[in-house]
Amino acid sequence: MSALNPTTCRRLKKLQQIPSVWEGDRRSLSAFSDTMESESEGNSECILWVDGSEGIVRAMDVVSPEMGPEAVVRALLRAMEHPQNPAQPARPSKIVVRDREIQFYLRGVLQDLDITIDYVPNLPLIDEVFRGFAEVASNRRPELPPQYADLLLEKSHELWQDAPWELLADHNILSIEINRWDVETFYASVMGMLGMEYGVLLYRSLDSLKRFRASVLAEESFEAMEKAFLGQDCLFLTFGRDDDEEDEGDEEEDFDLADLPVSDIVPNFGTVHPLEGMRPFLYDEEAIALYIALEALHRFFKATSRQLAADDFPAISKRYRIPIPLEVESKSTLSVKVSTLPDVATELLEMAQFAGEDDFEDDFDDDFDDDLDEAEMAVPLRDDLVPKDAFLSLGMIPWESVEMLRTGVDCYQSKEVQEAGEGMPVILIQTTRPKAKVLIEQIQTAGGLKGICFNPGEDPFVGERYDLGILQTENSNLYLFGEFPEADPTHTSARKKWDQRCKKIKGHCGLIIAKGLTGAARGNPQPSDMLAFFEARSLSAKELGLGMLQLMPQFE
Structure with missing residues (x-):
């Protein structure tokens, strides 16, 4: 004692x-x-x-x-x-x-x-x-009104099974016309394609959604982000992990909810309003409006999953007659219209891209030497395209497989390639399906893939040199996809074969984007795992004109 x-x-x-x-x-x-x-x-x-x-x-x-x-x-x-x-x-x-x-x-x-x-x-x-x-x-008020609790939990379970985040990115907005319970139209944004937060946000107005996106893109401080979050006007359904299933230390682990069994997934309901703040419970009219919206989304996803799985975001509109639960008239129904909003999706995606370009321009400030030439200032090398955990490979596919890819993938970009030698040199980027779809969409929005290049780079502080893999999109943006040590004999051999093969087919090559990063197909994707095939030019370091790129120190 x-x-x-x-x-x-x-x-x-x-x-x-x-x-x-x-x-x-x-x-x-x-x-x-x-x-x-x-x-x-x-x-x-x-x-x-x-x-x-x-x-x-x-x-x-x-x-x-x-x-x-x-x-x-x-x-x-x-x-x-x-x-x-x-x-x-x-x-x-x-x-x-x-x-x-x-x-x-x-x-x-x-x-x-x-x-x-x-x-x-x-x-x-x-x-x-x-x-x-x-x-x-x-x-203390319950999260859900008792009379609607079971109904909403059932709808949340259906939404989790529908997994709309495998089809839609958060900028692919859907409108849900209800015209009742003080709600004219919900604007639904699905979260989860990046494997982070899962759920759906139902904005009461399109202006609220756009203001929030603009605020998030414009501000970086915690206080500004909190202000932007509380400035939303929406209902939400998000998914989390059952605390009872968490082991000690799980909070520090980077795990994906989608990898957990359904029994471990818990839905969370609530609302956010600029004047009320965040409220982790719903009142009766909010609960019934959310129920109707979730039922309409469930029917919409079941009816249009094939169309939504395409690489573009098509214009689709469906109308459903949904029974209203707990109405005095037992047969009372409500006509609800669900539509995709491709124009809004394009506007939000462009908004994010412009913000990203501004961020890179801001990086070139007084911390750097004024002697940098104008070409280097105008074309910064970005690293926000290829997921950090992606599997990368340099290789070749025979011409028979090239023909299969051209007709078998969802997204194909063609070039006039002269067949010669044993096959086409390709870069393989394998990641998760949601991240692959985002990657493909970003390349398409940039006008497609222009070329693939390897440029010399060095770390002057440790004296190491690298072969930097670079993708150039049609809008002239340059994206780093890999850093390969020059001293690595495996890469040196692969790079030598890459140059020889590109020369044989008059300077052409290809980029394959595949899913299956966490499955048995990791490192060896099958044809069914390949989602996109971009034929492009093989660019020399001289054509890019970047010279020797140096790793710059990070300043706090």
Whole structure:
């Protein structure tokens, strides 16, 4: 058993000893876990020290069940020296507890402080405090109105099974015309294509959606992002992980929700408004409007999944008659129209691209030498196209496979390639399907792929040289796709064959984008895994005119 050190005892003895009886206890919060804001709170314990004479709480702590009796002593010392207002520092004459173990422990620790420690079966003041906690918990509004809870949970499960994020990026906006419950049209943005946050945001106006996108692109500070988030006007359904299934340390892991079993996925509902802020629960009219919207989206995704799987974002419009649950008239229905908004999608994507270009222009500021020539300033090398965790490979595919790709992939860009030699030299980029679709869409939006180049680069600080793989799109943007050490014999051999093959077919080559990064096909994608095939020019470093590129130090 730990004991108070002599210095602490002398300090506590200097406190005025008042003729009061303090109650102390430690109780589980599990009784309130269903209505607590987080499971972690529900699994915790609350330590209370109450002045029975004054009827005030002097100290309160929430701790994990694993914390030993030392936590009770720490709370008691704070109750003596640094009590909550309006109490003043003091030392009690007597302490009562209802736990024999705590009584014996306190007797041993506090034996030099002249405090009587007794056991009593009941603690009326602490009982009253916990009754108050229970009343507050029972009066807390549920996340969903009870009459709509099962309906919305069913719809959320259907949405998770539909997995619209495998078809739509967050800029592929859908309109849902409801014209009831103070909602004319929802504008739905699906999250999850990048494997990060999953869900759907239902904006009450298109202006709110565009303002939020513009704010996020324009601001970088945490405060600005928080302001932009709270400035939205939308209902939301997002998905998270069941806390009960998390192991210790999972919060630090980079995992994808889509890799978890359905039983581990938990839906979260709420609304955001510029004046109300974020509210993690829905009122009746919000719940029924969200239910109707989710049912309409479910029907729309089932009916149009093949069309939405295409590389473009087609113009589609569908109308559904949806029964209204819990209506007085049991056969009451509502006509709901769901439409894709290709023009809005293009506008949002261009908005993001322009912001990205501005970011790269901002990078070339006074921190760099003014002697950089205009060509280098005008064509910065970017690294925001190819996913960081993608699998890269230099190789060749025989002409028979080239013909199969030309007719078998969803996205094909042709060039007048003269067949010669054993096949076409290609770069393979393999990533997850959602990230592959984003990559393909970005290349298409940039006008297509113009060329592939290898340019020399060096790290002057460690004296290493690299072969930098670069993609050039038709809008003249340059994107880094790989850094290959010149000293690597495998790459040196592959690069030599690349140059020979490109020369044989008059300076042509290809780029293959494939899915299947995390599956059995990693590093060896099958024809069914290949989503896009871009035929392009093989550009020399001299044609790009970038010269030797150097790794620049990162300045804080």
